[in-house]
Amino acid sequence: MSFSDTNKSNSNPMSGGTPKDKYVDFFFNQFGCYTNILRSETDEGILDRATAALIAICPDVALREELFKKYTEKKGIDGVTTASAGLAGNFMSHISDTLEFTEKSYASVF
Amino acid sequence: MDLTKPKVLENGIVDLGCSNRSAIIRLANWAQDLIDNNKPIPRSPFCKWAAERVGSKDKQDLTIFISARKGKGKSYTALYLASRIAEEIALLLGGKPSDYFTIENCALLMDSSKITHLLSTKGKYQVLIIDDAGVGANNREFLSRGNINFNKIMMTCRTKRWIVIFTSVLKSHVDLNIREMSDILINIYKSFHEGGFNICKAKNSDVIELPNNKNMTISKRLSFDKDNKKIDFWVSFAPDRKLAEEYDRQRDIAADKILQESNEQLNEKQAGKAETKQQELFTKYYEKVKHIYESEPGIKGKEVLRRCPGLTPTYLDKMRAQINAKQEED
Numbered sequence: 001m002s003f004s005d006t007n008k009s010n011s012n013p014m015s016g017g018t019p020k021d022k023y024v025d026f027f028f029n030q031f032g033c034y035t036n037i038l039r040s041e042t043d044e045g046i047l048d049r050a051t052a053a054l055i056a057i058c059p060d061v062a063l064r065e066e067l068f069k070k071y072t073e074k075k076g077i078d079g080v081t082t083a084s085a086g087l088a089g090n091f092m093s094h095i096s097d098t099l100e101f102t103e104k105s106y107a108s109v110f
Numbered sequence: 111m112d113l114t115k116p117k118v119l120e121n122g123i124v125d126l127g128c129s130n131r132s133a134i135i136r137l138a139n140w141a142q143d144l145i146d147n148n149k150p151i152p153r154s155p156f157c158k159w160a161a162e163r164v165g166s167k168d169k170q171d172l173t174i175f176i177s178a179r180k181g182k183g184k185s186y187t188a189l190y191l192a193s194r195i196a197e198e199i200a201l202l203l204g205g206k207p208s209d210y211f212t213i214e215n216c217a218l219l220m221d222s223s224k225i226t227h228l229l230s231t232k233g234k235y236q237v238l239i240i241d242d243a244g245v246g247a248n249n250r251e252f253l254s255r256g257n258i259n260f261n262k263i264m265m266t267c268r269t270k271r272w273i274v275i276f277t278s279v280l281k282s283h284v285d286l287n288i289r290e291m292s293d294i295l296i297n298i299y300k301s302f303h304e305g306g307f308n309i310c311k312a313k314n315s316d317v318i319e320l321p322n323n324k325n326m327t328i329s330k331r332l333s334f335d336k337d338n339k340k341i342d343f344w345v346s347f348a349p350d351r352k353l354a355e356e357y358d359r360q361r362d363i364a365a366d367k368i369l370q371e372s373n374e375q376l377n378e379k380q381a382g383k384a385e386t387k388q389q390e391l392f393t394k395y396y397e398k399v400k401h402i403y404e405s406e407p408g409i410k411g412k413e414v415l416r417r418c419p420g421l422t423p424t425y426l427d428k429m430r431a432q433i434n435a436k437q438e439e440d
Contacts, residue, residue, distance in 0.1 A: 102128055103128070103129040104125065104126070104127065104128065104129055104339075105126040105127070105128070105129040105130075105133035105137075105342045105343070106123050106124065106125060106126060106339045106340065106341045106342060106343075107116070107123075107124040107126055107133075107137045107309075107341060107342060107343040107344065107345065108122050108123050108124060108152075108154065108155055108156065108334075108341050108343075108344055108345070109122060109124075109151055109152055109154050109344065109345045109346075109347070110154050110156055110157065110187070110190060110191045110194055110310070110344050110345065110346040110347075
Protein backbone atom coordinates (compact mmCIF):
# COMPACT_ATOMS: atom_id res chain seq x y z
CA MET A 1 0.00 0.00 0.00
CA SER A 2 1.34 3.40 -0.81
CA PHE A 3 0.18 6.95 -0.25
CA SER A 4 -0.78 7.55 -3.85
CA ASP A 5 -3.07 4.52 -3.99
CA THR A 6 -5.67 5.98 -1.67
CA ASN A 7 -5.09 9.66 -2.16
CA LYS A 8 -8.75 10.35 -2.80
CA SER A 9 -9.22 13.91 -1.65
CA ASN A 10 -6.25 15.20 -3.56
CA SER A 11 -7.38 13.56 -6.77
CA ASN A 12 -10.99 14.60 -6.54
CA PRO A 13 -11.49 17.88 -8.42
CA MET A 14 -15.02 18.17 -7.03
CA SER A 15 -13.91 18.33 -3.41
CA GLY A 16 -15.26 21.61 -2.14
CA GLY A 17 -15.01 23.83 0.91
CA THR A 18 -12.45 26.28 2.13
CA PRO A 19 -8.71 25.63 1.77
CA LYS A 20 -8.82 24.59 5.45
CA ASP A 21 -11.58 22.06 4.76
CA LYS A 22 -9.62 20.70 1.84
CA TYR A 23 -6.49 20.37 3.92
CA VAL A 24 -8.39 18.57 6.69
CA ASP A 25 -9.86 16.18 4.13
CA PHE A 26 -6.45 15.59 2.59
CA PHE A 27 -4.74 15.17 5.94
CA PHE A 28 -7.13 12.58 7.27
CA ASN A 29 -6.86 10.51 4.15
CA GLN A 30 -3.10 10.62 4.41
CA PHE A 31 -3.18 9.92 8.09
CA GLY A 32 -5.47 6.92 7.59
CA CYS A 33 -3.04 5.47 5.08
CA TYR A 34 -0.14 6.17 7.39
CA THR A 35 -1.68 4.34 10.33
CA ASN A 36 -2.34 1.38 8.03
CA ILE A 37 1.33 1.34 7.10
CA LEU A 38 2.35 1.74 10.73
CA ARG A 39 0.13 -1.16 11.73
CA SER A 40 1.20 -3.60 9.00
CA GLU A 41 4.60 -2.64 7.57
CA THR A 42 7.57 -4.65 8.82
CA ASP A 43 10.12 -3.01 6.56
CA GLU A 44 11.56 -0.11 8.61
CA GLY A 45 12.80 1.63 5.49
CA ILE A 46 9.27 1.93 4.09
CA LEU A 47 7.90 3.05 7.46
CA ASP A 48 10.66 5.64 7.78
CA ARG A 49 9.83 7.10 4.36
CA ALA A 50 6.10 7.08 5.15
CA THR A 51 6.79 8.99 8.38
CA ALA A 52 8.95 11.50 6.54
CA ALA A 53 6.12 11.99 4.04
CA LEU A 54 3.65 12.55 6.86
CA ILE A 55 5.91 15.12 8.48
CA ALA A 56 6.21 16.85 5.12
CA ILE A 57 2.49 17.56 4.96
CA CYS A 58 2.51 19.45 8.25
CA PRO A 59 1.55 23.01 7.26
CA ASP A 60 3.24 24.73 10.19
CA VAL A 61 6.95 25.25 9.50
CA ALA A 62 8.03 25.45 13.15
CA LEU A 63 6.01 22.42 14.12
CA ARG A 64 7.26 20.46 11.10
CA GLU A 65 10.85 21.08 12.10
CA GLU A 66 10.13 20.20 15.71
CA LEU A 67 8.37 16.97 14.74
CA PHE A 68 11.21 15.98 12.46
CA LYS A 69 13.82 16.74 15.12
CA LYS A 70 11.99 14.72 17.75
CA TYR A 71 11.43 11.87 15.32
CA THR A 72 15.08 11.57 14.33
CA GLU A 73 16.17 11.78 17.97
CA LYS A 74 13.71 9.12 19.09
CA LYS A 75 14.45 6.92 16.07
CA GLY A 76 18.08 6.65 17.19
CA ILE A 77 17.02 5.59 20.68
CA ASP A 78 13.77 3.58 20.35
CA GLY A 79 13.76 2.53 16.72
CA VAL A 80 11.64 3.55 13.71
CA THR A 81 8.36 1.93 14.74
CA THR A 82 8.17 3.45 18.24
CA ALA A 83 9.37 6.84 17.03
CA SER A 84 6.77 6.78 14.23
CA ALA A 85 3.95 5.94 16.64
CA GLY A 86 5.05 8.80 18.88
CA LEU A 87 5.15 11.18 15.95
CA ALA A 88 1.68 10.15 14.80
CA GLY A 89 0.39 10.89 18.31
CA ASN A 90 2.07 14.28 18.49
CA PHE A 91 0.82 15.24 15.05
CA MET A 92 -2.75 14.25 15.97
CA SER A 93 -2.57 16.24 19.20
CA HIS A 94 -1.57 19.30 17.20
CA ILE A 95 -4.42 18.78 14.74
CA SER A 96 -6.83 18.25 17.65
CA ASP A 97 -5.75 21.53 19.22
CA THR A 98 -6.06 23.33 15.90
CA LEU A 99 -9.46 21.94 15.02
CA GLU A 100 -10.65 21.89 18.63
CA PHE A 101 -11.80 18.27 18.59
CA THR A 102 -11.80 18.32 22.35
CA GLU A 103 -14.01 21.10 23.66
CA LYS A 104 -12.67 22.39 26.92
CA SER A 105 -14.32 24.04 29.85
CA TYR A 106 -12.81 26.97 31.66
CA ALA A 107 -13.69 28.53 34.95
CA SER A 108 -12.49 31.37 37.11
CA VAL A 109 -13.11 33.04 40.44
CA PHE A 110 -14.94 36.23 41.30
CA MET B 111 -0.07 13.17 36.22
CA ASP B 112 -3.74 13.61 37.14
CA LEU B 113 -5.38 14.52 33.86
CA THR B 114 -8.73 15.31 35.47
CA LYS B 115 -7.38 17.82 38.00
CA PRO B 116 -8.12 21.44 37.03
CA LYS B 117 -5.07 23.53 36.29
CA VAL B 118 -4.83 27.23 37.10
CA LEU B 119 -3.58 29.05 34.03
CA GLU B 120 -2.40 32.63 33.71
CA ASN B 121 -4.88 35.41 34.59
CA GLY B 122 -6.65 33.23 37.16
CA ILE B 123 -8.35 31.07 34.53
CA VAL B 124 -8.90 27.45 35.52
CA ASP B 125 -8.63 24.76 32.85
CA LEU B 126 -11.27 22.13 33.70
CA GLY B 127 -10.36 19.76 30.89
CA CYS B 128 -13.03 18.29 28.64
CA SER B 129 -16.30 20.09 28.41
CA ASN B 130 -18.63 17.49 29.86
CA ARG B 131 -21.05 17.07 32.72
CA SER B 132 -18.36 16.29 35.24
CA ALA B 133 -16.53 19.57 34.54
CA ILE B 134 -18.62 21.26 37.23
CA ILE B 135 -17.75 18.51 39.71
CA ARG B 136 -14.07 18.96 38.97
CA LEU B 137 -14.50 22.69 39.56
CA ALA B 138 -16.40 22.12 42.82
CA ASN B 139 -13.66 19.79 44.06
CA TRP B 140 -11.04 22.34 43.16
CA ALA B 141 -12.92 25.14 44.97
CA GLN B 142 -13.46 22.95 48.02
CA ASP B 143 -9.77 22.10 48.08
CA LEU B 144 -8.93 25.84 48.15
CA ILE B 145 -11.24 26.39 51.14
CA ASP B 146 -10.34 23.26 53.08
CA ASN B 147 -6.61 23.78 52.78
CA ASN B 148 -6.66 27.59 53.09
CA LYS B 149 -5.03 27.94 49.73
CA PRO B 150 -4.84 31.44 48.26
CA ILE B 151 -7.70 32.35 45.97
CA PRO B 152 -6.35 33.34 42.54
CA ARG B 153 -6.74 36.93 41.47
CA SER B 154 -10.03 37.38 39.66
CA PRO B 155 -9.78 38.43 36.03
CA PHE B 156 -13.35 39.69 36.25
CA CYS B 157 -12.79 41.93 39.27
CA LYS B 158 -9.55 43.24 37.76
CA TRP B 159 -11.38 44.02 34.54
CA ALA B 160 -14.25 45.69 36.44
CA ALA B 161 -11.85 47.87 38.43
CA GLU B 162 -9.97 48.87 35.29
CA ARG B 163 -13.22 49.63 33.52
CA VAL B 164 -14.29 52.23 36.08
CA GLY B 165 -10.83 53.34 37.16
CA SER B 166 -9.15 53.84 33.81
CA LYS B 167 -9.43 56.60 31.23
CA ASP B 168 -12.42 54.94 29.56
CA LYS B 169 -14.83 56.69 31.96
CA GLN B 170 -17.14 53.74 32.17
CA ASP B 171 -19.51 52.49 34.80
CA LEU B 172 -20.63 48.91 35.28
CA THR B 173 -24.00 47.40 36.06
CA ILE B 174 -24.11 43.79 37.18
CA PHE B 175 -27.29 41.80 37.61
CA ILE B 176 -27.32 38.68 39.79
CA SER B 177 -30.32 36.42 39.57
CA ALA B 178 -31.17 33.14 41.27
CA ARG B 179 -33.97 31.40 43.09
CA LYS B 180 -34.59 32.32 46.71
CA GLY B 181 -31.94 31.06 49.10
CA LYS B 182 -29.39 30.22 46.43
CA GLY B 183 -26.93 32.81 47.70
CA LYS B 184 -27.47 35.92 45.56
CA SER B 185 -26.82 38.32 48.40
CA TYR B 186 -23.65 36.64 49.60
CA THR B 187 -22.38 36.38 46.04
CA ALA B 188 -23.06 40.09 45.59
CA LEU B 189 -21.26 40.88 48.86
CA TYR B 190 -18.26 38.75 47.94
CA LEU B 191 -18.10 40.18 44.45
CA ALA B 192 -18.39 43.76 45.72
CA SER B 193 -15.57 43.19 48.24
CA ARG B 194 -13.30 41.67 45.63
CA ILE B 195 -13.94 44.48 43.16
CA ALA B 196 -13.28 47.03 45.91
CA GLU B 197 -9.92 45.32 46.58
CA GLU B 198 -9.02 45.63 42.91
CA ILE B 199 -10.09 49.29 42.78
CA ALA B 200 -7.93 49.95 45.85
CA LEU B 201 -4.98 48.29 44.11
CA LEU B 202 -5.57 50.40 41.03
CA LEU B 203 -6.43 53.78 42.52
CA GLY B 204 -4.88 53.54 45.98
CA GLY B 205 -6.54 53.65 49.37
CA LYS B 206 -8.28 50.89 51.23
CA PRO B 207 -10.97 48.55 49.89
CA SER B 208 -13.31 50.06 52.49
CA ASP B 209 -13.00 53.41 50.67
CA TYR B 210 -14.91 51.82 47.81
CA PHE B 211 -17.25 49.37 49.46
CA THR B 212 -18.76 49.07 52.93
CA ILE B 213 -22.04 47.81 54.29
CA GLU B 214 -23.32 51.38 53.92
CA ASN B 215 -23.22 50.87 50.15
CA CYS B 216 -25.93 48.24 50.32
CA ALA B 217 -29.58 49.05 49.76
CA LEU B 218 -31.41 46.23 51.45
CA LEU B 219 -35.02 45.71 50.44
CA MET B 220 -35.46 49.46 50.56
CA ASP B 221 -38.05 51.41 48.69
CA SER B 222 -36.99 53.41 45.66
CA SER B 223 -36.84 56.77 47.43
CA LYS B 224 -34.28 55.37 49.84
CA ILE B 225 -32.30 53.81 47.01
CA THR B 226 -32.39 57.14 45.22
CA HIS B 227 -31.13 58.87 48.36
CA LEU B 228 -28.35 56.34 48.79
CA LEU B 229 -27.21 56.62 45.20
CA SER B 230 -27.31 60.39 45.17
CA THR B 231 -25.15 60.71 48.30
CA LYS B 232 -22.33 58.36 47.31
CA GLY B 233 -19.04 59.55 45.87
CA LYS B 234 -16.97 58.31 42.93
CA TYR B 235 -15.74 54.76 42.20
CA GLN B 236 -18.16 53.14 44.60
CA VAL B 237 -19.41 49.58 44.49
CA LEU B 238 -23.10 49.50 45.41
CA ILE B 239 -25.46 46.61 46.03
CA ILE B 240 -29.18 46.92 45.45
CA ASP B 241 -30.34 43.71 47.06
CA ASP B 242 -33.68 42.28 46.02
CA ALA B 243 -34.06 45.00 43.42
CA GLY B 244 -37.64 43.93 42.82
CA VAL B 245 -38.62 45.78 46.01
CA GLY B 246 -37.01 49.08 45.06
CA ALA B 247 -37.26 49.03 41.29
CA ASN B 248 -40.27 46.88 40.68
CA ASN B 249 -41.43 46.35 37.10
CA ARG B 250 -45.05 46.71 38.23
CA GLU B 251 -44.42 50.26 39.37
CA PHE B 252 -42.64 51.38 36.24
CA LEU B 253 -44.22 54.82 36.20
CA SER B 254 -43.79 55.55 39.87
CA ARG B 255 -41.77 58.60 40.83
CA GLY B 256 -39.25 56.41 42.62
CA ASN B 257 -38.60 54.26 39.58
CA ILE B 258 -38.30 57.26 37.30
CA ASN B 259 -35.83 58.95 39.65
CA PHE B 260 -33.97 55.71 39.97
CA ASN B 261 -33.68 55.32 36.21
CA LYS B 262 -32.44 58.88 35.86
CA ILE B 263 -29.73 58.20 38.37
CA MET B 264 -28.81 54.94 36.69
CA MET B 265 -28.44 56.75 33.41
CA THR B 266 -26.11 59.32 34.90
CA CYS B 267 -24.11 56.99 37.12
CA ARG B 268 -21.38 56.82 34.49
CA THR B 269 -19.99 60.16 35.57
CA LYS B 270 -19.61 58.77 39.07
CA ARG B 271 -18.02 55.55 37.74
CA TRP B 272 -20.08 53.32 39.95
CA ILE B 273 -20.31 49.59 39.90
CA VAL B 274 -23.90 48.78 40.78
CA ILE B 275 -24.81 45.20 41.60
CA PHE B 276 -28.50 44.32 41.49
CA THR B 277 -29.88 41.11 42.83
CA SER B 278 -33.31 39.70 42.11
CA VAL B 279 -35.00 36.33 41.84
CA LEU B 280 -35.76 36.89 38.19
CA LYS B 281 -34.52 39.58 35.86
CA SER B 282 -38.12 40.17 34.77
CA HIS B 283 -39.05 41.30 38.28
CA VAL B 284 -37.07 44.48 37.84
CA ASP B 285 -37.82 47.57 35.80
CA LEU B 286 -37.09 47.13 32.07
CA ASN B 287 -34.68 50.08 31.83
CA ILE B 288 -32.49 48.62 34.54
CA ARG B 289 -32.55 45.23 32.88
CA GLU B 290 -31.52 46.71 29.56
CA MET B 291 -28.74 48.74 31.14
CA SER B 292 -27.14 45.73 32.82
CA ASP B 293 -23.72 45.00 31.37
CA ILE B 294 -23.13 41.67 33.07
CA LEU B 295 -25.69 39.02 33.90
CA ILE B 296 -24.78 36.50 36.57
CA ASN B 297 -26.84 33.49 37.47
CA ILE B 298 -26.15 31.28 40.47
CA TYR B 299 -25.91 27.94 38.75
CA LYS B 300 -25.20 25.67 41.69
CA SER B 301 -25.03 26.44 45.39
CA PHE B 302 -22.61 24.71 47.71
CA HIS B 303 -23.67 26.42 50.95
CA GLU B 304 -22.03 23.87 53.20
CA GLY B 305 -18.84 24.02 51.21
CA GLY B 306 -18.82 27.82 51.38
CA PHE B 307 -19.02 28.67 47.71
CA ASN B 308 -21.34 29.06 44.74
CA ILE B 309 -20.81 28.22 41.11
CA CYS B 310 -22.18 30.88 38.78
CA LYS B 311 -22.53 31.52 35.10
CA ALA B 312 -21.77 34.99 33.82
CA LYS B 313 -22.43 36.63 30.48
CA ASN B 314 -22.02 40.07 29.13
CA SER B 315 -25.18 41.57 27.79
CA ASP B 316 -25.64 43.96 24.94
CA VAL B 317 -28.89 45.38 23.62
CA ILE B 318 -29.16 46.02 19.91
CA GLU B 319 -31.91 48.15 18.41
CA LEU B 320 -33.61 46.48 15.46
CA PRO B 321 -35.22 48.39 12.57
CA ASN B 322 -38.77 47.44 13.68
CA ASN B 323 -38.37 49.43 16.91
CA LYS B 324 -37.65 46.27 18.84
CA ASN B 325 -34.62 45.43 20.90
CA MET B 326 -32.55 42.29 20.87
CA THR B 327 -30.34 41.27 23.77
CA ILE B 328 -27.14 39.45 22.93
CA SER B 329 -25.41 37.57 25.72
CA LYS B 330 -21.93 36.10 25.43
CA ARG B 331 -19.68 34.23 27.81
CA LEU B 332 -16.88 36.34 29.21
CA SER B 333 -13.26 35.93 28.19
CA PHE B 334 -10.26 37.79 29.51
CA ASP B 335 -7.16 36.27 27.94
CA LYS B 336 -5.44 36.65 24.61
CA ASP B 337 -6.57 33.21 23.43
CA ASN B 338 -10.19 34.26 23.97
CA LYS B 339 -10.98 31.31 26.22
CA LYS B 340 -14.66 31.47 27.04
CA ILE B 341 -15.25 31.07 30.74
CA ASP B 342 -18.14 28.73 31.45
CA PHE B 343 -18.25 28.86 35.24
CA TRP B 344 -17.34 31.31 37.97
CA VAL B 345 -16.76 30.52 41.61
CA SER B 346 -17.85 32.95 44.30
CA PHE B 347 -16.77 32.25 47.84
CA ALA B 348 -18.43 33.20 51.11
CA PRO B 349 -17.97 36.88 51.99
CA ASP B 350 -16.08 38.06 55.06
CA ARG B 351 -17.87 36.67 58.15
CA LYS B 352 -18.27 40.03 59.93
CA LEU B 353 -19.55 41.69 56.79
CA ALA B 354 -22.04 38.88 56.24
CA GLU B 355 -23.26 39.04 59.86
CA GLU B 356 -23.77 42.80 59.69
CA TYR B 357 -25.48 42.37 56.36
CA ASP B 358 -27.87 39.77 57.77
CA ARG B 359 -28.62 42.00 60.76
CA GLN B 360 -29.41 45.01 58.57
CA ARG B 361 -31.42 42.87 56.21
CA ASP B 362 -33.60 41.64 59.08
CA ILE B 363 -34.18 45.25 60.16
CA ALA B 364 -35.02 46.23 56.58
CA ALA B 365 -37.42 43.30 56.23
CA ASP B 366 -39.23 44.27 59.45
CA LYS B 367 -39.42 47.85 58.25
CA ILE B 368 -40.87 46.86 54.90
CA LEU B 369 -43.43 44.66 56.64
CA GLN B 370 -44.38 47.46 59.01
CA GLU B 371 -44.70 49.95 56.15
CA SER B 372 -46.84 47.51 54.17
CA ASN B 373 -49.14 47.00 57.16
CA GLU B 374 -49.42 50.73 57.75
CA GLN B 375 -50.22 51.31 54.11
CA LEU B 376 -52.83 48.58 54.18
CA ASN B 377 -54.42 49.95 57.35
CA GLU B 378 -54.46 53.46 55.92
CA LYS B 379 -56.03 52.18 52.76
CA GLN B 380 -58.68 50.23 54.63
CA ALA B 381 -59.36 53.16 56.96
CA GLY B 382 -59.68 55.47 53.98
CA LYS B 383 -62.14 53.14 52.27
CA ALA B 384 -64.36 52.82 55.36
CA GLU B 385 -64.41 56.57 55.81
CA THR B 386 -65.47 57.19 52.21
CA LYS B 387 -68.24 54.61 52.46
CA GLN B 388 -69.56 56.09 55.69
CA GLN B 389 -69.59 59.54 54.17
CA GLU B 390 -71.46 58.31 51.10
CA LEU B 391 -74.11 56.53 53.17
CA PHE B 392 -74.53 59.44 55.55
CA THR B 393 -75.02 61.87 52.66
CA LYS B 394 -77.54 59.57 51.07
CA TYR B 395 -79.59 58.35 54.04
CA TYR B 396 -78.99 60.54 57.11
CA GLU B 397 -81.99 62.82 56.58
CA LYS B 398 -84.20 59.91 55.50
CA VAL B 399 -83.30 57.80 58.55
CA LYS B 400 -83.77 60.82 60.83
CA HIS B 401 -87.21 61.40 59.32
CA ILE B 402 -88.20 57.71 59.69
CA TYR B 403 -87.27 57.62 63.36
CA GLU B 404 -89.03 60.93 64.05
CA SER B 405 -92.21 59.92 62.23
CA GLU B 406 -92.27 56.26 63.29
CA PRO B 407 -90.73 55.94 66.76
CA GLY B 408 -90.25 52.26 67.73
CA ILE B 409 -89.73 51.12 64.12
CA LYS B 410 -87.51 48.07 63.84
CA GLY B 411 -84.02 48.42 62.43
CA LYS B 412 -84.74 45.69 59.86
CA GLU B 413 -87.54 47.77 58.38
CA VAL B 414 -85.32 50.87 58.17
CA LEU B 415 -82.63 48.83 56.41
CA ARG B 416 -85.24 47.49 53.94
CA ARG B 417 -86.24 51.06 53.03
CA CYS B 418 -82.62 52.15 52.62
CA PRO B 419 -80.88 49.76 50.17
CA GLY B 420 -77.10 49.59 50.68
CA LEU B 421 -77.22 50.65 54.32
CA THR B 422 -75.75 48.10 56.74
CA PRO B 423 -76.59 47.57 60.45
CA THR B 424 -73.18 49.01 61.46
CA TYR B 425 -73.73 52.28 59.61
CA LEU B 426 -77.37 52.42 60.76
CA ASP B 427 -76.19 52.15 64.38
CA LYS B 428 -73.66 54.93 63.77
CA MET B 429 -76.34 57.06 62.19
CA ARG B 430 -78.74 56.50 65.10
CA ALA B 431 -76.02 57.34 67.59
CA GLN B 432 -75.36 60.61 65.75
CA ILE B 433 -79.09 61.42 65.53
CA ASN B 434 -79.53 60.76 69.29
CA ALA B 435 -76.47 62.83 70.14
CA LYS B 436 -77.79 65.76 68.10
CA GLN B 437 -81.21 65.49 69.67
CA GLU B 438 -79.65 65.57 73.13
CA GLU B 439 -77.61 68.63 72.17
CA ASP B 440 -80.76 70.40 70.99
